[in-house]
Amino acid sequence: MTAQRYLNMLLIWMLLLLYGCSATSVVVTPTPSPVATNLNLQGIKEYLLTQTDALVTAATQLQTASDRYYELAQSVNFDYARLWQDRRNDTIAAINAAREAWMIASPIYEKMEGIVAGTPSLAQFDVDLDAGAAGDEDPENAVSFDLVLPDGRILPKPGNLFGVTESTLWGTETAFASQVKADWNEDGTIEFGETLPDANVLKAGADLLVKMARELDTSARAWTPTESDAFTALVVMVPTMSEYFASWRDSRFVLGEASTQRDFNVISRLADIQDILSGLEVVYAQIRSRIETVDPDQAAQIANGLRNLKAFVADIYAQERSGRRFTPEEADTLGAEAQNLATAITGQISQMAGVLGINLAE
Structure with missing residues (x-):
């Protein structure tokens, strides 16, 4: 795991602690059954x-x-x-x-x-x-x-x-x-x-x-995927937006000839992000029914959040493809917005993992 992704995981755990300490933020959900499930992954x-x-x-x-x-x-x-x-x-x-x-x-x-x-x-x-x-x-x-x-x-x-x-x-x-x-x-x-x-x-x-x-x-x-693998993949990879947007900001797609970055100059990182999120949507689709057993509304919110995050990036990419050149400052602002969306989604997924008693790999 890269240092950036480790920091993302640390941030998610801090947010979960805050959720647990705030009376106004606690979401009451049923206690999960310890009985193992036969979820098909x-x-x-x-x-x-x-x-x-x-x-x-x-x-x-x-x-x-x-x-x-x-x-x-x-x-x-x-x-x-x-x-x-x-x-x-x-x-x-x-x-x-x-x-x-x-x-x-x-x-x-x-x-x-x-x-x-x-x-x-x-x-x-x-x-x-x-x-x-x-x-x-x-x-x-x-x-x-x-x-x-x-x-x-x-x-x-x-x-x-x-x-x-x-x-x-x-x-x-x-x-x-x-x-x-x-x-x-x-x-x-x-x-x-x-x-x-x-x-x-x-x-x-x-x-x-x-x-x-x-x-x-x-x-x-x-490899045989487990529930822990699926939840861990989502918690590790969804909150990587700032990392990807920083790479986009430093590439030729934003800086043009001024870029000194040696890679990610041929295919826009905005396209990469959409491909990554597409794969993560596949992962979530396989575990959504598990979350629905304890909180159907939360399950729907996570799915909508992933879809909205992907659409947010797709809109920026469409503008880029139509000829718009974003400034580094705009890239940072957009990256922060994407990261906020991703962090919220990851917090929900992490919370559901906790409710279900699913361990996340470190």
């Missing part, structure tokens, strides 16, 4: 496996395109100036194919991130695939791996694999790029994405992404 697993299977397919397509680019670079002994001069069209085709596969793979992962990151037995995959930092930037929240390149170089804890492959493909991390200026459209200006990746970094990143996607699929197939 298979829908969560089926949803997860649909996504892991799709991720393996998309990641393999990324690997195939990355291998093609590697072979082109290898054919000229990794002389990128010569590669650009002699094999320009083939090079652009290979990079574009890799980018297209990446843009398919990334949203697939976001759709299951709420489950993966919110489930203790699966959470390390989220760190290494999508959320983990580089070791030299944030050691506490760094990925668990070093990236071993085909040429023998080792990149110690380079950051999460979607971030590594994105920043390599679009040139937002200079250490992952060749130093050749590649004017793709020959207009005399080097624009965003006009880059030649370091073929060794791209191949290593794509290869490891496929390996981890397969390992995640295997772990997901062996």
Whole structure:
């Protein structure tokens, strides 16, 4: 669990203590029966496996395109100036194919991130695939791996694999790029994405992404979701809005050319948030009947809250897609509003877990 998500959990527990200490805030609900239930959570697993299977397919397509680019670079002994001069069209085709596969793979992962990151037995995959930092930037929240390149170089804890492959493909991390200026459209200006990746970094990143996607699929197939898993995933992942909005604020979608953030510049975090919430709605749908046994009104309020939060983000995204450029200050304000909505929802879910006697994983 990242430090930010730990703080979110701490905040929720503090809110619950406040609810318990305030006579005007107490919600009286029936004492739960200690008898075990036969709640069927298979829908969560089926949803997860649909996504892991799709991720393996998309990641393999990324690997195939990355291998093609590697072979082109290898054919000229990794002389990128010569590669650009002699094999320009083939090079652009290979990079574009890799980018297209990446843009398919990334949203697939976001759709299951709420489950993966919110489930203790699966959470390390989220760190290494999508959320983990580089070791030299944030050691506490760094990925668990070093990236071993085909040429023998080792990149110690380079950051999460979607971030590594994105920043390599679009040139937002200079250490992952060749130093050749590649004017793709020959207009005399080097624009965003006009880059030649370091073929060794791209191949290593794509290869490891496929390996981890397969390992995640295997772990997901062996996993049997419990009520604790479902409630924990919701309590951990719903109140992450400030984290995601901060990433959006610092990206090219808000700052444009002034952004120094190396990832989350190709697909808006606003789109990612909607995908994450979609997965969390699947989780909640599986446990809603359990909450309805003690408080039907609360169950409906939580469902409406999740739906309203997703709609709030969707509206901002629609404005962005129509051409509006939000300021960093506006992004912070919107992020605070989203966080307030999410915190309220999480408080309700946590309260219901307590009423039902369901332990939340720490």
